[in-house]
Amino acid sequence: MAVVKVTRPKLNTGEKMYLGAIFKGFIITMKHAVASLRNKTRGAEAMESSGMGITMQYPEQKWDEHLPEYYRGAPALVTDEQDRERCVSCQLCEFICPPKAIKITPSEISSDDPWAKVEKRPLEFEIDMIRCIYCGMCEEVCPEQAIYLRKDYAITGVTRAEMVHDKKKLYEIGGKRVGLVNKWNELK
Amino acid sequence: MDLVITLLIILAKVIGLTFLVVLPLVPISVYFERRFSAIIQDRVGPNRVGIPLTLFGAKKDFSFFGLVQPMADGLKLFLKEDFTPSHVRKAFYWLAPALVVVPALVTVCVVPFGSDIIVNGTAHKLVIADLDVGPLFVFAISSLSVYGITLAGWSSNSKFPFIGGVRSTAQMISYEIALGLSVVPVLLYFGDLNLSNIVEQQAANGWLLLPLWGNSVPWNNGGDYTAWLFWIPAVIAFVIFTTSVFAETNRMPFDLPECETELVGGYHTEYSSMKFAMFFMGEYAAMVIGSSLVVTLFLGGWSLGFGLDAKISALSIGGFGIGGLIHMAVFMTKVVAFILFFILVRWTVPRFRYDQLMRLGWVIFFEAALINVFLAALVIAAPQFGAISTIGGLALLAVVTGALVWVLKVSEKKSVPVSI
Numbered sequence: 001m002a003v004v005k006v007t008r009p010k011l012n013t014g015e016k017m018y019l020g021a022i023f024k025g026f027i028i029t030m031k032h033a034v035a036s037l038r039n040k041t042r043g044a045e046a047m048e049s050s051g052m053g054i055t056m057q058y059p060e061q062k063w064d065e066h067l068p069e070y071y072r073g074a075p076a077l078v079t080d081e082q083d084r085e086r087c088v089s090c091q092l093c094e095f096i097c098p099p100k101a102i103k104i105t106p107s108e109i110s111s112d113d114p115w116a117k118v119e120k121r122p123l124e125f126e127i128d129m130i131r132c133i134y135c136g137m138c139e140e141v142c143p144e145q146a147i148y149l150r151k152d153y154a155i156t157g158v159t160r161a162e163m164v165h166d167k168k169k170l171y172e173i174g175g176k177r178v179g180l181v182n183k184w185n186e187l188k
Numbered sequence: 189m190d191l192v193i194t195l196l197i198i199l200a201k202v203i204g205l206t207f208l209v210v211l212p213l214v215p216i217s218v219y220f221e222r223r224f225s226a227i228i229q230d231r232v233g234p235n236r237v238g239i240p241l242t243l244f245g246a247k248k249d250f251s252f253f254g255l256v257q258p259m260a261d262g263l264k265l266f267l268k269e270d271f272t273p274s275h276v277r278k279a280f281y282w283l284a285p286a287l288v289v290v291p292a293l294v295t296v297c298v299v300p301f302g303s304d305i306i307v308n309g310t311a312h313k314l315v316i317a318d319l320d321v322g323p324l325f326v327f328a329i330s331s332l333s334v335y336g337i338t339l340a341g342w343s344s345n346s347k348f349p350f351i352g353g354v355r356s357t358a359q360m361i362s363y364e365i366a367l368g369l370s371v372v373p374v375l376l377y378f379g380d381l382n383l384s385n386i387v388e389q390q391a392a393n394g395w396l397l398l399p400l401w402g403n404s405v406p407w408n409n410g411g412d413y414t415a416w417l418f419w420i421p422a423v424i425a426f427v428i429f430t431t432s433v434f435a436e437t438n439r440m441p442f443d444l445p446e447c448e449t450e451l452v453g454g455y456h457t458e459y460s461s462m463k464f465a466m467f468f469m470g471e472y473a474a475m476v477i478g479s480s481l482v483v484t485l486f487l488g489g490w491s492l493g494f495g496l497d498a499k500i501s502a503l504s505i506g507g508f509g510i511g512g513l514i515h516m517a518v519f520m521t522k523v524v525a526f527i528l529f530f531i532l533v534r535w536t537v538p539r540f541r542y543d544q545l546m547r548l549g550w551v552i553f554f555e556a557a558l559i560n561v562f563l564a565a566l567v568i569a570a571p572q573f574g575a576i577s578t579i580g581g582l583a584l585l586a587v588v589t590g591a592l593v594w595v596l597k598v599s600e601k602k603s604v605p606v607s608i
Contacts, residue, residue, distance in 0.1 A: 022536070026532060029536045030532070032230060044230075052231075053231045054231075
């Protein structure tokens, strides 16, 4: 391997004076300042800026429609086309959950129910959103395609109790999801 | 009775000019600093904090571009825990913040804020103490603030503050010389050390950096080009003086005493709450005073220029001369503009390395200021000297300058890098 000797570039007198460079710097910073005020900052449009710089001002403007498909927001339970609860309370998500945010109380499905052969459904399904780290492992581990990470990210509450999503809330966030594998349906 | 009235007038001046003019400038410059740096960096900056009118039943909150932000910051600093570490030397630790703020505020007293205000036929100068040694007084007092910084660094009894304090001392000593020497040409030119008189001269005869009216233009004073020729040493003095003021106030290109990247917070690492706020306030007050000094000496102080000042001074409403107030507004505008320049410099110029800082102070500015003194003297004396002596003097000065530059170049032999 040949040795490449890199020499420091020699500065000419103007560069040694340093003042020219400072003025160049002033021009650059002032250009940015003026562009920010005129909403002409580079990339302002793509970033949906608020009209100053490239900043989007949060509560008024939101990035929601630009969230990617794979965005991991709040975990939620889903129902399918037949309005069946997908969750069979196998508790795999509860056991895999790294911060132990999920708590499931399983219950049996009574024999007169049309879905009696599914045997179990959650009586209570609680996710503590203070603990949740949005890792998506629950979604990954679920054998029933019942739990999904949705795009909700602004989960707020004034008490700890409010931050625990119960079953009702989880289904409310999750809603109905179509196009899932319906393995419990009768074979035609 | 007269004594009481005189004392009352002095008290009014002290309270009015210090607490109603200079101190409010501190939070305002903090606000400008944050907003200006934000737009330079393509951000928005603090624009939310306002008066929460919705709490009182109004329809919308009042947030005037976030102008209340500094007040919120101040309130936060008031309410924070004032923590004194157990390892500090308490007496000096508590004394240091005051020693930073007080000199900065004391120097306010010689700054002329405006021309005279006329009440009942008597003129009152808009300056707290009309000293005949203005600039000297400012240098004497403002260099005391380094004691606060050094004491803070030492009494904190911890490594980073100590390094910060020592750096500050060295920096202050280095730049004090350039500061003092660079202002000598200005004082030579005006022949006066009273800042009010300096400003009045500038108002009548053109600013030092803008000699375009009054006696300084050749067709008004019988073909004397002194004022225009003096522009060259004035600009050199201006550059050196401004840069030294940056160094004196520990502002960005020279903020080595408190550089966050190396020294955590420098001399105020161990401080919290209002004690920290005092350092903060002292720094910004020094910035306000520094820029008002630059404006006073070089940019015409309170004068609006172009021969308008006499007309403004003559303005009055019912025997009450308001010219002084208009001049004060002009002065404030100039000071704020210069503070904005301070901020622009902070967010443009990267920090110097410590040896570069020392080199700039001792090797470049010191010599340049010294040569500038002689250049200014030559320009001022040229009409008496006549052409031949002046050119001879200039040649001598050029030779001396060349010799100095040569000595500096030779003395700075760089070691040849070892080739591998």
